[in-house]
Amino acid sequence: MSRGSFVFVLHSHLPYCRKAGVWPFGEEWVLEAMAETYIPLLDVISDLVAGGVPVKLTVGLTPVLLDQLQDPYMLFRFEEYLETKIAAAEADIARFEAESEGRLRDLARFYRDRYESVRRSFHERYGGDIVGAFRSLQEGGHIELVAGAATHAYLPLLARESSVYAQVRIGVDTYERCFGRRPQGIWLPECGYRPRDSVAGPPGSAFAAAGIDGVLATMGIRHFFVDSHAIQGGTPAGMYGARFAERQPVPRYIPSRPGFTTYLPYSVEGSGLLVLGRNERTALQVWSSEWGYPGDGNYREFHKRDSVSGFRYWKVTSRLVDLASKEIYQPEAALAKAKEHADHFVCLVERLLGEFHADTGKHGVIVAPFDVELFGHWWMEGVDWLRWVLEGLARSDSVELATAAGYLENHPPAGQIDLVESSWGMGGGHYIWDNEATSWMWDEIHSVEREMERTAASLASLTTAGGHDPGGPDTIEKRLLRQAAREALLLQSSDWPFLVTTEQAADYASRRFLEHKNRFERLLYALERADAMAEIERYLGEIEAIDAVFPDINPAAFAWKQGSASRR
Numbered sequence: 001m002s003r004g005s006f007v008f009v010l011h012s013h014l015p016y017c018r019k020a021g022v023w024p025f026g027e028e029w030v031l032e033a034m035a036e037t038y039i040p041l042l043d044v045i046s047d048l049v050a051g052g053v054p055v056k057l058t059v060g061l062t063p064v065l066l067d068q069l070q071d072p073y074m075l076f077r078f079e080e081y082l083e084t085k086i087a088a089a090e091a092d093i094a095r096f097e098a099e100s101e102g103r104l105r106d107l108a109r110f111y112r113d114r115y116e117s118v119r120r121s122f123h124e125r126y127g128g129d130i131v132g133a134f135r136s137l138q139e140g141g142h143i144e145l146v147a148g149a150a151t152h153a154y155l156p157l158l159a160r161e162s163s164v165y166a167q168v169r170i171g172v173d174t175y176e177r178c179f180g181r182r183p184q185g186i187w188l189p190e191c192g193y194r195p196r197d198s199v200a201g202p203p204g205s206a207f208a209a210a211g212i213d214g215v216l217a218t219m220g221i222r223h224f225f226v227d228s229h230a231i232q233g234g235t236p237a238g239m240y241g242a243r244f245a246e247r248q249p250v251p252r253y254i255p256s257r258p259g260f261t262t263y264l265p266y267s268v269e270g271s272g273l274l275v276l277g278r279n280e281r282t283a284l285q286v287w288s289s290e291w292g293y294p295g296d297g298n299y300r301e302f303h304k305r306d307s308v309s310g311f312r313y314w315k316v317t318s319r320l321v322d323l324a325s326k327e328i329y330q331p332e333a334a335l336a337k338a339k340e341h342a343d344h345f346v347c348l349v350e351r352l353l354g355e356f357h358a359d360t361g362k363h364g365v366i367v368a369p370f371d372v373e374l375f376g377h378w379w380m381e382g383v384d385w386l387r388w389v390l391e392g393l394a395r396s397d398s399v400e401l402a403t404a405a406g407y408l409e410n411h412p413p414a415g416q417i418d419l420v421e422s423s424w425g426m427g428g429g430h431y432i433w434d435n436e437a438t439s440w441m442w443d444e445i446h447s448v449e450r451e452m453e454r455t456a457a458s459l460a461s462l463t464t465a466g467g468h469d470p471g472g473p474d475t476i477e478k479r480l481l482r483q484a485a486r487e488a489l490l491l492q493s494s495d496w497p498f499l500v501t502t503e504q505a506a507d508y509a510s511r512r513f514l515e516h517k518n519r520f521e522r523l524l525y526a527l528e529r530a531d532a533m534a535e536i537e538r539y540l541g542e543i544e545a546i547d548a549v550f551p552d553i554n555p556a557a558f559a560w561k562q563g564s565a566s567r568r
Contacts, residue, residue: 004353144403236428263364342388
């Protein structure tokens with residue numbers, strides 16, 4: 001008898017990298033994820049479905065990622081990327097053969113075969129259409145696809161209600177265009193939540209009255225996800241470890257909330273939206289730097305590359321040894337460990353749900369959200385681990401695999417909750433995105449928000465609130481306004497402050513941020529000066545060819561106010 005449900009939530013997002021740099025920062029981020037995560041994940045789900053395994057999975061694909069996965073230029077670049085990887089592996093095979101390095105030669109063959117398999121799946125199994133493959137799985141009832149904010153903006157720190165609406169509205173419109181239906185759920189970027197009437201908003205904020213709830217309800221969203229402490233309080237575990245803990249001035253403890261638990265869903269007071277919370281114990285089993293699965297010594301080491309081809313030929317060995325001391329990777333041993341870890345995870349889920357049922361008599365739920373790029377890209381064996389976890393839970397007598405929407409339909413919440421301001425970032429708050437290194441970015445974002453709202457309202461004749469062009473010729477004024485809206489959205493991407501804080505690609509992120517800001521300002525300057533139209537047309541064409549995201553964007557979204565008519 002089922003004692004509880006398990007909901008896997010795999011969230012996928014990458015910033016807009018099209019024609020914005022290559023190696024080491026830029027388009028390769030998307031191409032790597034396509035080859036190492038998205039196609040292997042589709043293969044796993046498709047194989048399980050073909051084998052009669054009742055797969056249930058919740059997957060989020062952000063609008064800016066969906067746009068890139070369907071872009072002809074990016075698909076052409078992906079073809080080139082696969083050919084380059086296969087050729088590099090062939091060259092390594094010959095090199096290691098000549099050097100009598102048999103183990104490395106076999107690993108080079110392993111990579112060649114892996115990329116050739118990805119290429120076959122891409123062409124023969126999915127017809128070159130990754131987004132269409134996800135759509136087919138949803139239409140078959142195997143997965144639930146949830147919506148996302150347009151460019152993954154960190155919503156709690158936006159100052160204008162219109163900006164939050166634009167992010168969500170464009171996200172919902174993109175979802176409907178890609179998947180032929182309206183979404184039931186949404187993944188809030190970084191699980192960032194801010195309640196209505198919050199007093200912690202940015203200075204001069206016009207966002208507090210409705211909060212995120214009001215915007216989601218306006219767009220017909222039914223459910224979303226938060227981190228565990230937003231529901232039950234306590235010390236947030238966060239997703240990004242304690243690397244920057246010594247720099248964070250905000251207390252990390254939230255008063256506990258007796259009676260509330262992530263093992264149950266809730267209805268959010270004042271909005272009727274449904275919320276599910278991340279289960280901390282299962283999350284730590286994967287994410288913990290101390291004892292999380294991916295740190296096992298048998299798994300492939302991500303951070304050490306071959307100096308010629310760039311392939312990773314080494315295993316973790318131990319997190320206590322430096323890169324020079326890493327041992328040669330052994331795929332068979334790594335897969336055996338992944339199966340062992342999958343079995344352990346299945347038993348953990350069964351035990352936790354069994355204990356909750358024994359204590360309360362209730363049918364509980366474990367919600368386990370992860371960044372999907374962890375599987376296959378960062379943790380190469382993670383896709384195989386995921387396959388075996390899904391198989392194990394599908395066979396379980398005590399656990400019911402479910403999508404988020406399916407679980408909520410069968411087990412509607414009995415209680416209400418007033419959620420606290422939160423994220424799944426370090427410390428459970430906003431620090432990862434707003435700190436001494438990034439505060440200047442938020443000053444610029446808030447300035448652009450105000451200008452975009454003002455401009456969209458003043459040029460209402462160029463757009464309609466219903467999401468369609470009002471007709472007439474596609475004038476340069478319309479094109480300028482649409483492109484300014486794109487630049488405003490791209491500027492708001494949470495990736496830029498995140499990359500600055502984590503020091504992963506700080507210079508690249510700062511440059512991209514300033515590029516979008518400068519493009520926005522130049523486009524608005526041209527809009528406000530009729531005599532500048534002729535001289536700006538060439539520049540506009542250049543920028544439209546680079547920042548080509550959201551081709552059917554409606555700038556009217558930036559003029560929205562609470563209480564105005566929604567698209568519904």
